[in-house]
Amino acid sequence: MTTEELKNLTVAKSVDARGTACPGPLLEAKKAIGTIQSGEILEVLSADEGTKNDLPKWCNKQGNEFLGMVEENGYYKLYLRKK
Numbered sequence: 001m002t003t004e005e006l007k008n009l010t011v012a013k014s015v016d017a018r019g020t021a022c023p024g025p026l027l028e029a030k031k032a033i034g035t036i037q038s039g040e041i042l043e044v045l046s047a048d049e050g051t052k053n054d055l056p057k058w059c060n061k062q063g064n065e066f067l068g069m070v071e072e073n074g075y076y077k078l079y080l081r082k083k
Contacts, residue, residue, distance in 0.1 A: 012040035
């Protein structure tokens with residue numbers, strides 16, 4: 001997806017994990033994914049560089065779809081769709 005498409009997504013839940021280091025953002029995503037329905041989108045906010053690699057790998061292992069990432073001023077917005 002393009003950056004514009006990602007910014008215009010309707011998210012079911014947003015998790016702000018910017019104050020945590022690895023594996024904090026991934027643990028927050030694991031908790032939050034259980035609270036949304038299949039097909040809905042989760043947004044994860046993270047300032048941890050490792051999240052850019054960890055979240056897509058985790059999505060692949062769990063069967064969820066990693067949609068992409070938008071780099072903001074000092075942090076990342078990562079998007080995934082629950083399968």
